[in-house]
Amino acid sequence: MDVSGSPHRGVLSADDMARWQPGVEAPLTYDYGRYTVCKPGVWSQGPVMLQQLALLKGFELDGLDPAGPDFIQLQVEAAKLAFADREKFYGDPKFTDIPIATLLSDAYNDERRKLISKDKASLDFLPGSVEGFGSVVKLRRAEGHREAVGAMGAGEPTVGRFGEVRGDTVHFDIIDQAGNMVSATPSGGWLQSSPVIPELGFCLGSPLANVLARRKPPGGAGARKAPAHHAEPDHGAARRRAVHGLGFARRRPAGPVDHAVFLRHVHAKLNLQEAIDAPAWHSEHFPISFWPRTARPGVLVVENRVPKATVDTLKDRGHIVETGPDWSEGRLTAASKVGRRRRAAANPRGMQGYAAGR
Numbered sequence: 001m002d003v004s005g006s007p008h009r010g011v012l013s014a015d016d017m018a019r020w021q022p023g024v025e026a027p028l029t030y031d032y033g034r035y036t037v038c039k040p041g042v043w044s045q046g047p048v049m050l051q052q053l054a055l056l057k058g059f060e061l062d063g064l065d066p067a068g069p070d071f072i073q074l075q076v077e078a079a080k081l082a083f084a085d086r087e088k089f090y091g092d093p094k095f096t097d098i099p100i101a102t103l104l105s106d107a108y109n110d111e112r113r114k115l116i117s118k119d120k121a122s123l124d125f126l127p128g129s130v131e132g133f134g135s136v137v138k139l140r141r142a143e144g145h146r147e148a149v150g151a152m153g154a155g156e157p158t159v160g161r162f163g164e165v166r167g168d169t170v171h172f173d174i175i176d177q178a179g180n181m182v183s184a185t186p187s188g189g190w191l192q193s194s195p196v197i198p199e200l201g202f203c204l205g206s207p208l209a210n211v212l213a214r215r216k217p218p219g220g221a222g223a224r225k226a227p228a229h230h231a232e233p234d235h236g237a238a239r240r241r242a243v244h245g246l247g248f249a250r251r252r253p254a255g256p257v258d259h260a261v262f263l264r265h266v267h268a269k270l271n272l273q274e275a276i277d278a279p280a281w282h283s284e285h286f287p288i289s290f291w292p293r294t295a296r297p298g299v300l301v302v303e304n305r306v307p308k309a310t311v312d313t314l315k316d317r318g319h320i321v322e323t324g325p326d327w328s329e330g331r332l333t334a335a336s337k338v339g340r341r342r343r344a345a346a347n348p349r350g351m352q353g354y355a356a357g358r
Helices: 014-019 047-056 069-089 106-113 257-267 272-277 308-316
Strands: 028-032 035-039 172-175 181-184 234-238 241-249 281-283 299-303 320-324 331-338 341-346
Touching: 028 047, 035 047, 047 069, 047 106, 047 257, 069 257, 069 281, 069 299, 069 308, 172 331, 172 341, 181 234, 234 257, 257 272, 257 281, 257 331, 272 331, 272 341, 299 308, 308 320
Parallel strands: 299 320
Antiparallel strands: 028 035, 035 234, 172 181, 234 241, 241 331, 281 299, 331 341
């Protein structure tokens, strides 16, 4: 049963479901300062953050205003390059070799970093080149706004002026007294278009909507092939002991907002709540996760709380800046353990998240 009100055959068979087993895998990691950041593998977009960190490692972010144009410029320009590589290289590693070691290497990122300007926005889609790997990416451009700026859906998941939210992704971060941590995004997609299956009592997730039906490997569709999942729980760890779990409830890349939160925490020394509460933004330069997978090259959406001087400077640098309501960018949570103390933070946007301890 779908939104048409009529039942239709699905794309998964009973045999597909019977053969599937959940996997357990080691995370991909990247050392960034005193942190080791852990992300899901190349079947997700998790390594995008690691690639961003590999690019940003060559810049001095300490001391920059976390709501200033230089901080935003570097984060957004690094994201453009990392997401371009996601489109070209990422896929299910059971079916295609993914050159992730190269994508995270110093040599590769030293060259890619030369494409980042400190004072000019890139309007180009620039995936890297690794001989023998990747697919041809044809960018589908969105015409005009995805939705009116400030309307529900701009920068999904967004929060309306009075707390109303369009979006249904669920995320949680939990850390116990011993330092064991879970960072999870158990839902995926539009629950309202995946009604409850009466015989099961629950609905199926819809990450299959991320499949690139017409794309050749590595990101293309295939039997029993994992879709390119956009959910990417975070773990940040100090050397030899986990200290942070960060997550962003989202249905599309959105910049992503949580990458900037991590950078604000690390470089601006904001605590978890301050880093979440700070004025936020997202880039629409690269394709969204779901159909029609359109991109808006150069577009940068900022909360109205981003200082006007910052916005003016970003516009002068060539960014196409659109301004949304004050508290409209994303929904995040975070948890940490520092010494004997456990800490948690939650986003006030939408009044949907909360932090609790016992």
